[in-house]
Amino acid sequence: MEYQFSNAGLNSREQSFKVDGKSVVLEERAFKLLAYLIDTHPKVCTQDELVAYLWPDSVVSPWSLPRLISDTRSLLRRFGVQHDLIFTVRGQGYKFNPEVTIQCSHNVDAAEVQLAMLKAEHSSDGAHLKFWIGVTLVMCCACIWLIINHAVVHEQDISFKVSEPIDAKGRILWVDDNPKNNIKEQGYFLKQKIGVYNTASTQEALLLLSMYEYTVVISDMGRNGEPLAGLKLLRAMRAAGDETPFYVYTWVESKKQQEVIVSAGGQGVATKKQALYDYVLLHFDDEKI
Known part of the structure; x- marks a missing residue:
């Protein structure tokens, strides 16, 4: 089914979203949220209904849905959608904006x-x-x-995995082409009620950073055959005006590496788990959250 509304269009069959005729990338859960609200229009969808649909068989934070809706609204504005597509009905839930006309194009x-x-x-x-x-x-x-x-x-x-505990204090974007190497460290942060989002490439990391807010970025230094991938990601972030705290987590201890990362605008390099914990937890002080 294809829907046209405002200056945008959503095709549920092709899993595509367009603004002014140009294709844009929506995170899977944001796409499912919009598609569900359109399919059930003009019904008001309760929070419980949306959580059950978007996070089936999962226990999530009470703030997961409001955060997703806030992120989706922000992303759509960035893409140039002319109207706020998600309408909040106080005390009831959410529905597709009733002031926006929906046109359905059935497949021939x-x-x-x-x-x-x-x-x-x-x-x-x-x-x-x-x-x-x-x-x-x-x-x-x-x-x-x-x-x-x-x-x-x-x-x-597969490359982008999400894990967020109930009542999460914030989010870490972890960039590493071998995420299995960091299972223990990520488990530690999850116990501290910190969400961990994994991705394996610099390009995808930059896209995610442009769409969502993260408290800290952790990156390996070399990946996919590129020895300075972490440094290049840091420089690209700072060039784009993104000042999210950035740490390199690697097994090679080097004073020069520390100097290079700091001079490029990063916060530091950790080669041991405890050092990484100490660095990162500074940005999750309860008073700052």
């Missing part, structure tokens, strides 16, 4: 199939049989496409 495939069926009714038995064979083949192809599409989407999501 259904009409074509119906036309073919009408033609088949007036054809010979042989033609009728050919028609149903054709319909069966089309359905099989559609199923294969859905399976492949789901696999591709799932593969794309």
